[in-house]
Amino acid sequence: QVKLVESGGGLVQAGGSLRLSCAASGRTFSYLGMGWFRQAPGKDREFVAAISSNGGSTFYEDSVKGRFTISRDNAKNTVYLQMNSLKPEDTALYYCAASHYSGSYNNKQTGYPYWGQGTQVTVSS
DSSP states (O other): OOOEEEEEOEEEEOOOEEEEEEEEESSSSOOEEEEEEEEEESSSSSSEEEETTTSEEEOOOOOOOEEEEEEEEEETTTTEEEESOOEEEEEGEEEEEEEOOSSOOOOGGOOOOOOOOOOEEEEOO
16 A cells, blocks of 8 residues: 655745655555646646656656656655746646556556645646
């Protein structure tokens, strides 16, 4: 079993930055592919970014490419999402997720059996 706890959300002005963290429990973190998803009010949850188990490969949704960076520290059992140049449309509840698939090309919610509770990101215009 894997437990995930997100942190780092908050209120920021457009153009600002935030870094989300996701701390994972369990001894298998270094074997897990990790992803970030988000859900805006009234919308379906959508894929944001994913990273392979060793951190060597990443995959992004088109609208965040060049602005968001996913990374991980396996020694700390933590995955990060650095978000720069934030826009009001980035406002959402951001979820961390873990997959038994070790690669990064994993943008489907069904590929992630483990989920955190989410952290709110609000970008004001």
